[in-house]
Amino acid sequence: MSSETVKHVSECFIKPKYEVQEAEQPYYLAPMDLAMLNFHYIQKGLLFMKPSHINDQEFSTSKLLQSLKESLSLALVHFYPLAGQLSTCISKTRHECLVFVDCNKGPGARFIYATLDMYMSEIMAPVDAPLVVQSFFDHDRAINHDGHKRPLLSVQVTELKDGVFIGCSMNHVLIDGTSYWHFWKIWSEIHRANGKQLLVSRLPNHKRWFPDGYGPAIPLPFTHPNEFLSRYEVGQLRERIFHFSQESIARLKSKANKESNTNNISSFQSLSALVWRSIVRANCLSEDQITNCRFATNNRQRLDPPLPLEYVGNCVTAMITTTTAGELLGHNLGWAASLLHQSVVNHSDKIVHKFIDGWLQSPFVYRPGKMFDPYSVMMGSSPRFDMYGNEFGLGKAVAV
Template identity: 35%
Template sequence: MAKKVELISSSLVSATATAASMSRLELNPWDLKMLSAFTIKRGLIFHRPHFQSQQNLIQHLQNSLSRALDFFPPLAGRLAATPHAGETASFFVDCNNAGAEFTHAVAAAVSISDIIEPRYLPEIVSSLFPISIGVHNYQGTSKPLLAVQVTELADGLFIGCAANHVVVDDTSFWHFFNSWSEISRGSESISKSPIFDRCNTTAAAAVDNRLIHIPTLEKNLIAPSRLRQKVFHFSKEKLFQLKAKAKSEAGTEKISTLQALIAHLWRSTVRSQIANNYPTTGVLKIVIGARARMLSLPDGYFGNALCSAALAIGEGELLQKGLGATALRINEVISAQSEEAMARDAEKKVEFRQMEVGVGSAPPLIIAESHRYDVYGCDFGWGKPIAVRSKKDQIFDGSVAVFPAAEAGGIDLDVCLKEETLRAMEEFLHQ
């Protein structure tokens, strides 16, 4: 039997509340920077739930999604734009309860092993995510800001979720996913309420920053990639060894597990590129969350709260000075992201630029997401997920997503690079 996904039904799911708790969500520069980027698309794989019927399962998930949207009214709304002079517009979220899209699909010949065991992420995974939501975030004016696809597998279930990055970052994305699973388990409320108040949106400068030049959106879109995507797994024991080695070489205790792992990944990437006579990656960019660094941001802040830090190291220094030296440089760059630096970034004027790569250089290695997200706490009532996967149309050469592994203490890296580089990395990463 051919491995394909059959779409059974699709509908809009609105919040149960007759009147939304908020009518409009203002957007700050952090949010607006995401207009030309891709939507966030993540999915969870589960063992097959025990429900009386297929329809009972789908109805249960639709009902719980509807009740979850009561707590997250922007996700049931639409992006709106107010035109201004000079081909500019200001954007906000109209919390009109137009609904999130819910799609039911069946992939009867696709098993869990077909998704998690292949060497590279199989093409079928792309079909497990909703296709109706806009690929780019600015399309949220006519597309849902949240879309869900529940696909029944031969021996399991895949819940794929797509959310507009203007409204959520990855922290907020998993906040919603966890809250929906709480409602699905039977809770009448959620353990962490979202806070939608945007910081720095009352100042005149911030208001000016919300005026976006429309032509910029069309000229500087990031093109989807068709590169290979592979998930590298690191056990708790392997991570302990990497961290111990990095700290020993650097002569310091302040290097974290993730910093040691990123250093190892970067050095392995460059070694693999050299082995294939490719240009080497001399720049590392790390997406850093602001919630833990800015006292003005509450834990439940729902929106975008992140900035990026860059580090450039030549291949000679990167490989000759060792793991510890690289990890220490990464630690210093991350430590420099103070509350003041984050606040300045939040107030920067919104400008969209194409990624520039120097002649003879590879694109930067970009590290996003976090192993601290409660991915495996998304229990909808039939047990924790088996694995997490992301949709490949939002990745590009050098993109790396960090996820917690299924077993406690482990980390999975979802890496997109040229296939030859990935193949060589299989050897270098596990030395």
């Protein structure tokens, strides 16, 4: 199985179907965007079973690819910055630079068609995620700063023997998870409309958010990428996907709430507490070792006034819960889940602005290699993202 490789068959670039007037202006980046320049692209994909027929017609790969390209071109009208590239202007008088999106720079979003001589079961059944899955994405190992030369969005459609994998690599400087899956939703809606008149359910909001007195252009205190660039590699790791049934999650949530004598702990907080405790236990940490559990937290509705849910960009910071390994394992699941719950309750507009104000006083770019310690856990993505609601005439996805 490991000897099978993904073969690229064709490639093209997709521009927005219509000219977007706003694309003539620089697309400026906010503090929570600029801090992400060293992070990797967001890369997620949906695996669909290959149908025998679509709309009473025999399945055709070429027709599917054409319809995906056409709907992608229309989706890019609404997400026009993804068709551009990053640009940097260096000040001639100060030690600083301005990084922004030039929406008219570059050839557009890349669209790749590839094939893999494997069955879906060979991808989903193994205990470890097969290495070949990394080849389902165009930007594996790329960091966001690479968006100066690489496309900000790459779509790769990989055809298996009995399935179709649609993968999107999207620059994390422009979008966070909320914006990422908003793009998928709009693309899916346009594709399902199949050329018919469509009123998109939730249009993206590109009005950039800046703290009072700042913007629209916020410089970084650097004149050369070497001053802040950091490529973080950890070598070859085993990747494991765990599946929790709806019934298991319900029991876990009930147990956490019962042990905490409350009804406020969510399913996600209960599961996160389980994972955190399991990892700390497996690593046999000393009782006095400090350990953190971080949540990537959506701040749109925590700001005052709140941002619209459709706001495009990064509106995420890390919410940190801290204890010792001894305390974490010396108490039950409910105790750990209640710690996480309290951190969520405390994560307010005041906390978000404290981070933003500190960043504005001393702007920085995250360095993942120094940001995370080996005794902590980071929870990314969100159970609230409607991943399986995105369909492209292939039925509902069987896996993300």
